[in-house]
Amino acid sequence: MSSKNSVESRSRLFEIYRALRKKYGYRNWWPGETPFEVCVGAILTQNTAWTNVEKAISGLKAAGLMDAFRMSAAGKERIASLIRPAGYFNVKAARLSAFIEFLKEDFNGDPGLVGKLGLAEARRRLLEVKGIGPETADSMLLYAMNLPVFVVDAYTKRIFSRMGMLKPDLPYEEVQVFFMTRLPSDTDLFNDYHAQIVELGKDCCRKSRPVCGQCPVSSYCAKSIGDGTRN
DNA sequence: GCCCAGGTGGGTA
């Protein structure tokens, strides 16, 4: 993208954020009482509606297992039975187990200590854990460890490609670079921007609902107005 | 009944 377009898309990203913020208000994310709970939620929400994740988290908390050491002691089978409502429960039980063993071994069960490594090293270490991919790692880094990284998810790709700002099917890292080279490296901004995107996604940018006249950023959306230019 | 949801890893060509 040329530098002119880069400047243009930069100001557009801010305009979109302001429009979303006006519509939805500050989101105060992530839903979760502790950094550990945020990390657990990040794994449980993989390709899964948050309403289902909430049930699984409630189950884990009711069982007193929202802690790396207690969850580890409970074992994979017990975890799987408790997180059943979140779907993929066998896969996710294995992923949670891998994550808590990782935390126990080098970080005393504390995600905050992972964050102390700094963004690049913490991200590298998280990605070594089986079941933690780029989105899950970045969600943990941003929302549990307060490190300035932009989280890319299915909504991000769908919304911004429908707006004509991104090519569809761009790899994760390239979408992330698009945002991080245009926005200031600000944890609070990255936090709320992603939260706004998820809100918009749930609200009016579902897979099978491409046209969204009520959408707060419909004036930016190529699909809503036909040619990608703004009103 | 069908489609979808805040992904990831493994297998195949």
Place this chain on the structure above:
DNA sequence: TACCCACATGGG
């Protein structure tokens, strides 16, 4: 590297 697929429950 680039697809294709399994993984699973619950809501609309």
